[in-house]
Amino acid sequence: MASDHTRSAILAAAERLYADRGFGDVTLRDIVAEANVNLAAVNYHFGSKDELIAELFVTRSIATNRERLRQLKAAEEQGGGRAPIEVILHALVGPPLRGCLGPENQRSTAARFMIRASIESVPPIRRIKNREIDHLRKFVGAMRRSLPDRSHVDIYWGLNFALAMAHHTIRESERLTKLSEGQCDLDDVEDVVARVVSVATMALTAGKVEAKAPSRLAAR
Amino acid sequence: MASDHTRSAILAAAERLYADRGFGDVTLRDIVAEANVNLAAVNYHFGSKDELIAELFVTRSIATNRERLRQLKAAEEQGGGRAPIEVILHALVGPPLRGCLGPENQRSTAARFMIRASIESVPPIRRIKNREIDHLRKFVGAMRRSLPDRSHVDIYWGLNFALAMAHHTIRESERLTKLSEGQCDLDDVEDVVARVVSVATMALTAGKVEAKAPSRLAAR
DNA sequence: GATAGTTTCATACAAGTGTTTTAATTGCAA
């Protein structure tokens, strides 16, 4: 039992520092200074620096995934076991986008931390992301039920592209803002979500991709 | 003048090691051992470790961008100053995809290096990527000429999504293969390119996105 | 073949890292 106070002080300080300065240049000494605890406390409570980072990331990513599944389940129940593809995609990309974007000055520490995590990709986090496949399979299942005529391969590609657009937009939001000179409003999260869902839906429902027929545009 | 041999031996060794083991756990000592040169040679020839990494990345990324622009220019000239959007997108995403994907066992060191660079994102490389905006503006220009009726914002989003799909597919190719249990053939690069171009084209040409009309799917 | 400029080498440096150790302290139960 005991205080537990030290433990959460470390978590909070670490999240804040990582969010602000990235994983690259935040040391354990920075963290314990910010948290006003002793250096050894990190290893005592978490075992190692990597496990501390992992715990931070897991906590946030579990929250996102839980919300995703909640929305997915609700949608499928409402549709009698089969949800519209837009709604499925919405459940897939909405939570992470909502968790990371939005007006910069009102972004939570957690949000900024997750943005960092998606930009920098440090080993303990990569390891966790690799275990996310089971979670994605649930969406594959729902998408198959929603689009029974679509080939499995097309489904996988559609899922891949949906995640691509969401994650890339999070990770490169700054660049898109700069490129568009502020014309793309990344603070309007629901608009971003709608755009991603709309394109991903098209990708999944448009007339069959010209299969493997070697595109006449091919290279050269 | 002089030999120049040491310099290129370092470049080659570094590229190989970074490609194989990532930036995280390759030290200068690993590199000089692999290259059979003295430790001090790196600082002598490149100034610092970061500048070595930067030179590696710049070399490869200039090659990609040059090829992109070559294709873009050719397409616009052929079309009298206005190229079809598919061809523009093809010039945008084709070179990086071709440079990174393809049968794993015949991937060049350069290709594997670029994959690493897109996965790990180390400071010197991030700095270079941030200067890529001018390059992208050339594509924005071509896209505007190709789709004069499309709003600038839609163009930016289309470009963003095209890059998103290409880069994410490179970066997460392993995961997609695993998720699809090998059914998505990432070795067939031209098929991948065609898929990305096809979806990006739809994103840019489909009936106007329901603007900012708050989607009825909006979360809650 | 001496000389000036370049390149290589062995080695030292200085700083920073996560982790361990060992002892002191605290908090709680008997």
Add this chain to the structure above:
DNA sequence: TTGCAATTAAAACACTTGTATGAAACTATC
């Protein structure tokens, strides 16, 4: 209070890192 476990604390440990130094070896020019 006493005893015992959980927690905190200070310090040192053990390494690794990139970089700097200064002498040696080489190379080409005159």
